[in-house]
Amino acid sequence: MASEKDERSKGEFLAEAEDILEDLNQHLIQMEAMVEAGSVDPDVVNAIFRGVHSLKGLSGMFGFTGVSTLSHKLESLLDALRLGKVPITPEVTQAIFQALDRLKELSEDISRSGFERADTTDIAAVIEAAMTGGGGADKKSPVDELAIDPALVAVLTEYEEHRLKENVKAKNGIFLVKARFDLMTFDKDLTALNDKLKSLGEIISTLPSSGMSPDMGIEFNLLMGTKSTMDRLVEEVGGLGAEVVEIKYKAEEKKAASEAASPTIKSLSKTVRVDISRLDHLMNIVGELVLSKNIISQLSKDLRGLHGFTGIAVDLHKATRTFERKLGELQEGVIEVRMVPIGQIFTRLTQAVRKYAGDVGKDIDLEMSGEDTELDKLMVEDMSDPLMHLIRNSIDHGIEAAQVRARRGKPERGTIRLDAFPKGNRVVITVEDDGGGIDHEKVRRKAVERELIKESDVLSKREIMDFIFMPGFSTSEKVSEVSGRGVGMDVVKKNVSRLSGMIDVETEIGVGTKFTITLPITLAIIKALIVDVSAETFAVPLSSVLESLMITRDRITTIEKREVVSLRGETLPLLWLDRVFSLPKSDAGDYLYVVVVGIAERRLGLVVDRLVGQQEIVIKSIGEKLKNVPGIAGATELGDNEVVLVLDVEALIDEATLRR
Amino acid sequence: MTRKVLIVEDSKAMRGLIRATVEALPGFVTHEAGSGFDALKALPSHQFDLIITDINMPDINGLELISFVKGHPNYKSIPLIVVSTEKSEEDRRRGLALGASGYIVKPFKGEDLQELIKKVLGVTV
Numbered sequence: 001m002a003s004e005k006d007e008r009s010k011g012e013f014l015a016e017a018e019d020i021l022e023d024l025n026q027h028l029i030q031m032e033a034m035v036e037a038g039s040v041d042p043d044v045v046n047a048i049f050r051g052v053h054s055l056k057g058l059s060g061m062f063g064f065t066g067v068s069t070l071s072h073k074l075e076s077l078l079d080a081l082r083l084g085k086v087p088i089t090p091e092v093t094q095a096i097f098q099a100l101d102r103l104k105e106l107s108e109d110i111s112r113s114g115f116e117r118a119d120t121t122d123i124a125a126v127i128e129a130a131m132t133g134g135g136g137a138d139k140k141s142p143v144d145e146l147a148i149d150p151a152l153v154a155v156l157t158e159y160e161e162h163r164l165k166e167n168v169k170a171k172n173g174i175f176l177v178k179a180r181f182d183l184m185t186f187d188k189d190l191t192a193l194n195d196k197l198k199s200l201g202e203i204i205s206t207l208p209s210s211g212m213s214p215d216m217g218i219e220f221n222l223l224m225g226t227k228s229t230m231d232r233l234v235e236e237v238g239g240l241g242a243e244v245v246e247i248k249y250k251a252e253e254k255k256a257a258s259e260a261a262s263p264t265i266k267s268l269s270k271t272v273r274v275d276i277s278r279l280d281h282l283m284n285i286v287g288e289l290v291l292s293k294n295i296i297s298q299l300s301k302d303l304r305g306l307h308g309f310t311g312i313a314v315d316l317h318k319a320t321r322t323f324e325r326k327l328g329e330l331q332e333g334v335i336e337v338r339m340v341p342i343g344q345i346f347t348r349l350t351q352a353v354r355k356y357a358g359d360v361g362k363d364i365d366l367e368m369s370g371e372d373t374e375l376d377k378l379m380v381e382d383m384s385d386p387l388m389h390l391i392r393n394s395i396d397h398g399i400e401a402a403q404v405r406a407r408r409g410k411p412e413r414g415t416i417r418l419d420a421f422p423k424g425n426r427v428v429i430t431v432e433d434d435g436g437g438i439d440h441e442k443v444r445r446k447a448v449e450r451e452l453i454k455e456s457d458v459l460s461k462r463e464i465m466d467f468i469f470m471p472g473f474s475t476s477e478k479v480s481e482v483s484g485r486g487v488g489m490d491v492v493k494k495n496v497s498r499l500s501g502m503i504d505v506e507t508e509i510g511v512g513t514k515f516t517i518t519l520p521i522t523l524a525i526i527k528a529l530i531v532d533v534s535a536e537t538f539a540v541p542l543s544s545v546l547e548s549l550m551i552t553r554d555r556i557t558t559i560e561k562r563e564v565v566s567l568r569g570e571t572l573p574l575l576w577l578d579r580v581f582s583l584p585k586s587d588a589g590d591y592l593y594v595v596v597v598g599i600a601e602r603r604l605g606l607v608v609d610r611l612v613g614q615q616e617i618v619i620k621s622i623g624e625k626l627k628n629v630p631g632i633a634g635a636t637e638l639g640d641n642e643v644v645l646v647l648d649v650e651a652l653i654d655e656a657t658l659r660r
Numbered sequence: 661m662t663r664k665v666l667i668v669e670d671s672k673a674m675r676g677l678i679r680a681t682v683e684a685l686p687g688f689v690t691h692e693a694g695s696g697f698d699a700l701k702a703l704p705s706h707q708f709d710l711i712i713t714d715i716n717m718p719d720i721n722g723l724e725l726i727s728f729v730k731g732h733p734n735y736k737s738i739p740l741i742v743v744s745t746e747k748s749e750e751d752r753r754r755g756l757a758l759g760a761s762g763y764i765v766k767p768f769k770g771e772d773l774q775e776l777i778k779k780v781l782g783v784t785v
Contacts (some may be wrong), residue, residue: 012673051714054671057745061677068767154758155723157715158750183704187697187719206720216701319754387780601730 009515010114012172013062015358017055022351024051024100032093040088042163042202049078049159055103058416062460066106066116073127074099080131083162094128099123111659116361142168147248152176152207152223160205162651167225168203168249175233177222181210186218193240199273200236201226208441225249232394271353272540276377284332285619287525291637293327294615296320335376335522340422341380342429343371345384349391353416363413364399366391375427376522379499383429383519388494390431390515391416393489398435398513408510410434411451426543427521430512440464446473458560462602465505466654469493497650499523500541500619501634504602518543522617529647530638531595533577534584537644538608539617539636544649546596546603548611553590565594574605575656580631597649605652661783663768664706665690668699668713668725669743678712680744681770697722700728703735709724710781711740715751723754730759741779743768 025089027048034040059067080086105118140364142165143153156164167174177197181189190206197203202446204223212218226233233244300320303313346368357364375383399405406412417432438460447453447467467473470492496503500521520543528539529548534593555565556574563574572592578585594605617636622645633648665682667690669675679690691706693699697719698710711729715722722742729735742755742763752763759782764773 009673012676016671016673050718053716053745054674057766058671059675061674153729154754155721155727157721157723159755183701190697205724207724208696208728210728210734308764319703472744547767582677 001107007606008234009062010110010351011358013058013064013468014107014111015355018056018078018354019068019351020051020055021100021104021107022354022629024048024055025049026347028093028096028100031088032090032097035090035093042082042166044158045078045082049075049082052078064106064110064116066118066120068112069101069104069126070099070106070120073124074103077127077131079159082159085414091225092130095126099127125163127338135192139542143449146174147250148174149251152205152221155207156205156223161545163202163204164223164609165206166584168227172201172227173229174247175226175230176247177233177237178219179222179237179240180217180219181241182217186220189240190220193220193237193242194234196240196275197222197233199275200224200228200233226640229389259530265570274337275582276338279334279377283525284336286327286334289327290331290525290616290618293320293324294325294638296614331525334540335525338376338378339374340377340380340416341371342373342380342427344376345380345387346371346418348384349387349418353395354387356392360395362399363393363402364395365413365415366418366420368416373420373422373427374521375420375519379521379523380496381520382499383517386495386517387418387429387431389492390589391418393514394431394433398433398437404436410635422521423518427519429517430514430517431517432512435489437509437513438465438468438505444549449507465507468505469503493650497633497648499504500543500648502544502598502602502650502653518533525616525618527614528617528636529595530610530615530644531577531593531606531608532610533581533608536581536583537593537612537638537642538577539615539644539646540595540597540606541633541637541649542614542647544597546598547603549594549596549605551592551594553592567605568598572603572605573656574607574651578607580652580655602653604649604656606647608653662689662697663688663709665777666693666699666706667694668696668711668717669720670695670714670717674714675714681773682712682758682777685774686772688777692747694723696725699725708735708738711775712743712777713740715742715744715755719754722755723751723758726755726758726760727756741776741780742774752783770785 018393019379027044031040031044031048031414033043045442052071056068056071056075057072059065071650074513077086077092077096077472078474081088081092086092087172102118102120102123106116109117142159146169153161153546164174170525172657179190179191179193193204194206204225204226207221209219211217228236230244237244251653264268286466297320300313300316303316307313309317309404350366350368353364353366355586394416400408400410400500402412405414417430419430419432444453444464447464448455450473452458452467452470465627471488473488482644493503497521499519500523501517504516504518505513507513508518520541527542529542531538531540549567551565556563558564559571564571565573565574572594593611595608595611596603596605615638617638619634619636622632624633630647631650633646635643635645636641665688667675667678667682669692672694675692675694679692682688691702691708693702696717699713711725712727713722713725719758720728722744725730726740726742729738729740730770739761740755740759742752743766744752744758744763752765755763762774762776764776
């Protein structure tokens with residue numbers, strides 16, 4: 001009994017130690033880059049200190065003396081680094097890396113045999129040597145120069161006090177930002193305020209207080225150091241309901257001193273951090289300009305129609321072309337700035353996988369490739385939940401238990417592969433596992449049970465798989481803690497679809513499952529195919545268009561009550577847009593235009609009257625009334641001030657599957 | 661009589677150890693907070709008899725939490741115990757100055773924490 005408990009607590013120790021070490025490694029890599037660039041963010045050093053500090057406390061409590069002794073040494077070094085007693089050099093960074101490696105070895109020892117085997121004396125000496133590089137702590141406290149309330153200093157940890165001193169030494173302005181929030185939502189509100197403030201300077205401490213009416217909410221006093229002026233701070237945070245108070249320097253020489261010092265305190269960094277909302281704002285302006293450009297192009301065309309290609313019409317045409325080219329460059333530039341590598345979320349996913357796989361007791365490797373693939377920052381953020389869910393699903397329902405895998409002749413460790421790559425103006429992300437696959441027959445039975453189809457219906461495997469994306473559809477009997485939180489594949493699909501993306505699944509029993517998500521690289525401005533259907537105009541996002549065809553009516557045949565055409569030997573189901581949106585029947589004559597949309601074999605032909613052309617559009621959200629109309633993703637303006645609806649291709653493919 | 665203890669500690673494993681130690685005392689139940697923010701959120705909806713808090717935490721630190729509790733009309737009578745490491749002597753001194761009732765240094769023995777809790781709450785169990 002006791003040993004079982006020991007085993008469990010050892011597991012808990014190892015899981016947390018592994019998380020901490022992983023985290024430390026990442027922060028250390030960041031710090032190394034900062035040391036090279038010549039400017040180290042104190043937050044990063046403090047994060048490393050905190051990680052080592054936690055590890056020391058943890059190993060001490062669990063009685064792992066090797067980890068405890070080494071992390072204790074390391075903690076002393078990091079404490080000296082964060083308090084500025086020892087300078088941070090590449091040599092020091094290397095020493096920390098070595099120590100981390102040794103700590104990792106020790107925890108692997110514990111995991112394998114329960115005992116620490118690796119020797120730490122040599123590494124302890126390296127750390128010891130790194131420590132001796134420094135001078136001493138600052139003697140006279142520069143905080144004395146500040147007219148600050150002692151109660152504010154009393155709650156600072158030693159480290160925070162050091163940061164305050166550093167800010168005073170740098171002659172930064174010291175401010176107290178006060179804000180009052182609702183008790184239920186303060187963490188979110190405070191994070192928003194923190195993000196704003198961090199872009200302007202350093203937050204030294206966050207002191208909560210009950211304020212005047214303790215039952216109504218909670219007040220925070222944020223102590224910060226910054227080069228920004230009071231006016232700038234007020235301008236930035238006033239909107240978030242915060243109040244700013246300056247903490248003055250006792251001597252009034254501050255102003256003169258900072259002016260004198262300013263030429264020498266030039267920043268070494270060549271980058272600026274920008275709030276994403278500012279980029280959004282820029283992007284919106286570019287979007288508006290694109291609309292204006294469309295209007296001007298149209299006017300130029302009209303003018304040519306009226307006056308022929310002469311005089312002012314030629315000049316306007318030339319000017320418009322130049323404008324278009326330059327606007328194109330501006331647009332590309334702004335989009336480029338918004339792009340971040342998708343690896344940012346991959347890293348987060350790795351940690352989550354480790355944790356969740358541990359929770360359910362499965363051994364799983366996460367392999368990744370294509371981390372450099374770039375995607376709009378906001379889309380990257382919006383993709384993290386769906387990807388997390390797919391991975392949790394794989395861990396939970398996909399990868400089999402080790403015994404089952406062994407029986408099936410598979411390696412006991414399961415593998416989940418995460419891949420991303422650009423494809424034209426799209427980005428493809430795949431999540432693939434080597435688990436048990438999804439049983440088509442089981443899904444089919446469930447669909448019959450739920451009266452979505454009849455027992456006698458003949459469906460392709462792919463059509464059957466579409467059911468897993470329906471709300472409330474699950475073939476899994478047991479609800480697990482990992483993925484069984486009532487969030488289903490339908491939510492994943494909805495999230496992907498909201499980003500104008502598409503999701504597809506391939507699965508084979510006993511071999512594994514692969515989800516493929518295709519996304520446009522940005523949502524801000526997209527290319528669309530403009531089509532006419534019985535006097536209405538629609539925009540189809542080009543990222544989901546495979547090709548367009550012109551066919552004669554007699555090529556349409558009916559299979560299983562569905563109208564289809566045969567395309568290069570394969571069957572393509574058709575969907576009449578006039579019927580979907582209950583428009584008057586179009587009399588298009590013998591020829592029909594078919595826009596083929598979809599992904600992989602999940603394809604659909606949209607029947608339209610006319611293809612108008614390609615155009616760049618800015619998708620605007622539509623009002624509440626139209627929000628729930630299936631098949632509409634939003635609205636956009638075309639050059640001639642006409643508002644047209646943008647089709648939600650994913651939803652239309654669903655519509656076609658259900659209309660049978 | 662049941663006594664409810666709020667444990668504020670960002671390490672999950674450490675929290676588990678403290679919980680087990682506290683709950684080994686008869687009549688003690690616990691509530692866990694993984695950060696200072698979680699603690700602030702838990703305070704209004706529970707009647708705590710004791711708070712055990714770490715000092716080094718990512719959002720608000722333990723000293724700030726003590727200052728908040730001791731300055732709040734509804735909570736100021738709740739005693740606090742600081743769990744710290746021998747490294748942060750200065751921080752511990754500040755915690756006591758802000759009104760913490762006791763401290764214990766990591767790594768500690770379960771019995772020592774239990775003794776301290778009994779002493780701070782003035783109970784004999």
